Amino acid sequence: MTTINDVARAAGVSPATVSRVFNGGRVTAERAERVRKTAAELGFSPNRVARSLRMQRASVIGLIIPDIENPFFTSLARGVEDAAQQTNLSVVLCNTDEDVDKERRYLEIAAAEQMAGVIVAAASRNRTDLSVLEGRGMPVVAVDRRPRGASVDAVMVDNQHGGEEATAHLLRSGYRRIACIAGPEGASTSDDRLAGYRAVMRDHLRETDGGALPPEYVRHADFRVEGGRSAMRDLLALPAPPDAVFVANNLMTVGALQALREAGTEPPRTGVLSFGDVPWASLVRPPLSTVQLPSYDLGWTAAGLLQERIAGTERPLQTVVLRTALQVRESTSGPGAQGGAARD
Amino acid sequence: MTTINDVARAAGVSPATVSRVFNGGRVTAERAERVRKTAAELGFSPNRVARSLRMQRASVIGLIIPDIENPFFTSLARGVEDAAQQTNLSVVLCNTDEDVDKERRYLEIAAAEQMAGVIVAAASRNRTDLSVLEGRGMPVVAVDRRPRGASVDAVMVDNQHGGEEATAHLLRSGYRRIACIAGPEGASTSDDRLAGYRAVMRDHLRETDGGALPPEYVRHADFRVEGGRSAMRDLLALPAPPDAVFVANNLMTVGALQALREAGTEPPRTGVLSFGDVPWASLVRPPLSTVQLPSYDLGWTAAGLLQERIAGTERPLQTVVLRTALQVRESTSGPGAQGGAARD
DNA sequence: CGTTCGCGTGAAATGGATTTCAAGGGATTT
DNA sequence: AAATCCCTTGAAATCCATTTCACGCGAACG
Structure with a gap:
């Protein structure tokens, strides 16, 4: 050489x-x-290694995500990559598999490799510990979830707003008995979505004198396909099953759809609104409306903040909240569309 | 520190x-x-940087893939990661977006960062140039596609066999006028699959005196959703449209299914067999049979070969070919299942 | 004309771990 | 008792780019 x-x-x-x-x-x-x-x-x-040693900083940023097979995160990764390319930083991707130990190893590697900075979508809000990086003064930006107690810039999704939007859309489409499959209790991404759902439902029920929201209409699951499936089964087994469901993430929606198919009450007979784009949603029949997460922009924005920090800005910590966007995909929507026909 | x-x-x-x-x-x-x-x-x-400088080798391997949003590659990445974890190597993922320039940049980075080795799923068989790495004697393993002229270990899929398996299955299911949506001409992954299709069809037609394979039954597209869609439209517009189609990759299958839906001849009326698992195939209705690619094992095996090279083995270059596995998912399969009912 | 300033340049220090080499010490052999 | 050998140990070289510091030269200024 x-x-x-x-x-x-x-x-x-x-x-x-x-x-x-x-x-x-x-x-x-x-x-x-x-x-x-x-x-x-x-x-x-x-020689980049020699340079990094001397500069005490590599020209690489780490992107730590919990699930490389979830399109939400791959799209986020694309956003980071595209933004980073502008400053000649390269991005290395680390997949933690939602495993806090694996995540800790990668955080240590990021520190030991003296990466220029790290963008982390934490595996856990409670147990992810960014102190390895903070201790070294390494620039860090949290995306999607902000670990408790971490003093870092963050880019978040307006989950509550998204939950409101989703629920309101189901109401507009004519559904009335709307249930919610939420994520794990305590996860802010889930709690906020649920809060949006509750807020809209409460208002609606008050206006229409519809009584209280049946507590059994809220189910907690684990953000995975299987969890969504069994939560949906439970809902369908209720004495008064819901006529629509707001599902708090994309994978659980896949599960919920499976359960609905088994029961023969697929959309639009039972309304489904997914938080987060369902992969290959175009294949689902009929097409599904979703609350679109700004995954790409999440990544892009996070990379921007990180680069400011790397450049040494001293501005106070900042949290950017990006809004969701409702994507309506039903051609003929609402419970009447097929339900009515079936009654003839 | x-x-x-x-x-x-x-x-x-x-x-x-x-x-x-x-x-x-x-x-x-x-x-x-x-x-x-x-x-x-x-x-x-x-300090890993100092160590890398002294050792002239980092404890990181690079994995270069063309499309991080394609589940085939993410699954492959998981395989690499799991295998690498065993030797305390960490994996950094680079996404080339099928762009040879971007790929070249990443190859240079891998060289400059003195990574311990690189696994590369090349963006192009002709234009990907591994000489940057080979020149430095860096261990390299090619997966899925082997760039022309590269002297490296490789792990490949038995594409021809997969094509045969797929086509034979469609025949067994009762379809007769079977078309093929192949990938770009010249891409070995596509050509081999097509060759498998041709071989089985030729045998079948000979045995049944079915004449020659209509040349218009073979379409070339670009391995992307849009390409699959328009190829399928073209096929459906033929005077004698096929009753089944073998699609040479997963994304094009998504497109083909869209076109079939538009035309109202979804499976099983028109048989569809996808080469490569269709993401979230369980959502597709009815479930689809596919030729399963051993994506995870591809990654796992490649990482194994790479680690041997890193350890300094002198064995001759090696190409491992992994077989596909047919996954039958139809509950009631074949053209008769629904086609017959429709005729009543 | 002497001083100051600015700029371009190279020698040398620096970053932190690994590895070679030689030396020292203890045990074993002759 | 002397010679040999093996093992442990530390000093110093090494990996390669960056950066500080000091020097020298030419221009500008008093």
Whole structure:
């Protein structure tokens, strides 16, 4: 491998000068040209490891996500990548598999590799511990979930608003007995969505004198396919089953749809509104309305904040909240569309 | 940050001894214990950057894939990751977006970061150039596609066999006019699958005196959703449209299904067999049979080969070919199942 | 004309771990 | 008792780019 010294010798200058040529130091034009030419001839590219060691910082940022197979996170990753490319930072992706231990290992690696910064979608709000990084003063941005007690910039989704939007849409479509399959209790991503659902339902019931929200209409599951499926089964087994359901994440929606199919009451007979885009939603028949998460923008924005920090800005900690967007996909929506026909 | 020197001073030994304690050198038990204790107290962990610089090799392997949003590659990534974890190598993922330039940048980064090795699913068989890595003697394993002219270990899928299996299954299910939506001409992953299709169809037609395979039954598309959709539309517009189609990758299958839905001839009226698992296939109604790609094992095997190379084995270059597995998912399969009923 | 300022330059220090080499000490062999 | 050997240990070299510091030269200024 050709080093900076080889280039220096060949060009008849000192290594310092070569370094300056590549890093914007002051060098006379004539020399700079000579160095560049020699470097090109020798196929020199600076050794990033040596540079990182000296600079105490690598030109790599870490992106730590809990589930690489969830399209939400891959789309987020694309956002980060595209934003990072603008400053010549490269992104390395680490998949924690929702495992706090695995996550800790990756956080340690990020620290030990002296990455320029880390964007982390925490595996757990309680148990994820960012102190390894904070202790070293490493720039960190949390996305989607902000670990408790962490003093970091964050980019979040307006989950409550999304929950409201989703529930309101189901009401508008004519459904009335609307249930909710929420995520794990205590997870803020789930609690906020649920709060949005509750708020809209409460208002609606008050206006229509509809009584109270049946407590059994709220189920907690684990954000996974299986959990959504069994929660939906439970709901369908109720004496007064719901005519629609707001599902708090995409994977559980897949499960809920499976349960509905088994029971033969698929949408639009039973309304389904998913929080988060269901992968390949176009394949689902009929098409499903969803609350779209701004996953790409989440990543893009987080990368932006991180780069500001890396550049050394001193602005106070910042939390950016991005809104969801309702995507209506039903051609003929509402319980009447098929339900009515079935009654004939 | 506490360094190896801090530990050495605190423990009253030389840095060399501390290094030996952590890297399996010979140190008397009593001293080793003291060093370990001091290191723990000081919270010392070796600086990976410095280590990489000295060792001329990082403890990281690069995994370069063309599309992080394709479940095939994410599953492959999981395989690599799980295998790598066993030797304390960490995996960094780079997404090339099927873009040869972006890929080249990542290859250069891998070289400059002195990664221990690279697993690459090439963006292009012709234009991907691994010489940056080969020049430095860096261990490389190709997965899924082997770039032309590269002297590297490889792990491939038995694409021809998969194509045969798929086509034979459609025949067994009772379909006769079977078309094929292949990938881009020249891509080996596509050509081999197509070859499998052709071989089985030729045999079948010969046996049944069915004449020649209509050339218009073979369409080439781009391995993407849109391509699959328009290819399927073209097929349906033929004077004698096929009654089944073998689609050469998962994304095009999604497109083909969309086109079939538009035309109202969804499976099983028109048979569909996808090469590669269709994501969330359980949502598709009715369930789809697929040729399962051993994506996870592809990754796992590649990581194994890579680790052998990293360890310095001298065995000759090796290509491992993994077989596909037909996954039958139809409950009532074949054109008669619904087609017959419709005729009544 | 002498001083100051600014700029370009190279020598050398720096970052932190690994590894070679030589030396020292204890045990074993002759 | 002397010679040999093996094992442990630390000093110092090494990996390579960046950056500080000091020097020297030419221009500008008093």
